[in-house]
Amino acid sequence: TANRRVIESTGRPKLVEEAAFAKTMGKANAEQLISLKAKANKALDERVARVEFRAGLEGFETGSLGNARAWATRLAGFFGIEPGSIPVLGATGVGSVDLLERATGTFVIAAAQRYNDRLNGKEFALVTSAAKNLLKSKEGNLVLADIDEAVGERDAKIGEMVLDAEAEAESSGKPIKVATLMKAINAERRKPVITPQLRQAMTN
Numbered sequence: 377t378a379n380r381r382v383i384e385s386t387g388r389p390k391l392v393e394e395a396a397f398a399k400t401m402g403k404a405n406a407e408q409l410i411s412l413k414a415k416a417n418k419a420l421d422e423r424v425a426r427v428e429f430r431a432g433l434e435g436f437e438t439g440s441l442g443n444a445r446a447w448a449t450r451l452a453g454f455f456g457i458e459p460g461s462i463p464v465l466g467a468t469g470v471g472s473v474d475l476l477e478r479a480t481g482t483f484v485i486a487a488a489q490r491y492n493d494r495l496n497g498k499e500f501a502l503v504t505s506a507a508k509n510l511l512k513s514k515e516g517n518l519v520l521a522d523i524d525e526a527v528g529e530r531d532a533k534i535g536e537m538v539l540d541a542e543a544e545a546e547s548s549g550k551p552i553k554v555a556t557l558m559k560a561i562n563a564e565r566r567k568p569v570i571t572p573q574l575r576q577a578m579t580n
Contacts, residue, residue, distance in 0.1 A: 405554045409538050412561070415494075416535020419528035426528070429454040430521055436514035444472040448479040451511070454521075455486040480511045487520075494527050499570045506578040519577045526569050534561055 432450045437443040445465055452459045459465050464478040487507045491500055503523060510516035537560060545552045570578075 409541075409552075409554075409557075412538050413535050415531045416538075419531035419535070422524065422528050425454055425456070426521055426524055430518070433514050433517055433521075436517065438472060438476055438512075441470070441472045441475065444475045444479075448475065448483075451479070451483050451517075454524075455483060455490060457482070457486060476512070480508055483511055484508050490524075491527060494531065495569055496566075499568065502570060502575070502578065510578065519574070522574060522577070523570065526571070526574065530564070530567075530569055534564055537561055537564070 429450060436447065438447050448462065448465055449459045452462060452465075462479060462482055464470060464475050464482075467475070470478075484504065484507045488500075488504045491503055495503060507520070510520045537557065541552045541557045
């Protein structure tokens with residue numbers, strides 16, 4: 377399954393050399409499929425950060441300045457942001473409420489960047505509008521992790537579809553049927569990522 381198959385960290389074709397890959401289907405198509413595999417690999421990397429993030433939420437507290445900094449540092453790791461690049465985390469004379477408010481603004485932007493081309497327009501608008509409130513509580517953080525998991529698993533599934541097409545082409549000695557593959561991928565992309573349950577959790 378997409379959860380267990382190994383996708384190369386480079387995002388390059390696993391079963392055929394890149395030059396040969398491009399030759400069989402054209403450079404534009406090859407680059408598109410390589411990009412899809414790179415996204416799938418990124419989704420697998422995100423899974424590790426998500427597990428660590430969920431574990432860190434067990435003791436979620438933001439009441440004190442130290443706890444607020446710890447929360448923001450965990451979120452920075454979740455979004456792949458270097459904590460040192462968030463000035464408020466190292467600021468002196470700042471209260472926990474101010475730190476939370478200023479750090480949350482950074483993370484809302486990070487969420488928008490993370491999901492920009494991975495959700496349809498309505499879903500993207502829903503997630504980004506709810507992000508600020510979700511970031512402020514343990515329950516909201518867990519909902520955000522659930523959203524992230526849904527997005528990542530869809531990217532991983534698409535990467536798996538590309539790998540399966542490569543395997544079939546390698547086995548048969550015939551070129552990948554790009555039109556057929558892209559039709560299947562586009563059908564997968566049209567499926568909603570945000571389930572009714574997630575939608576309800578986001579708006580509660």
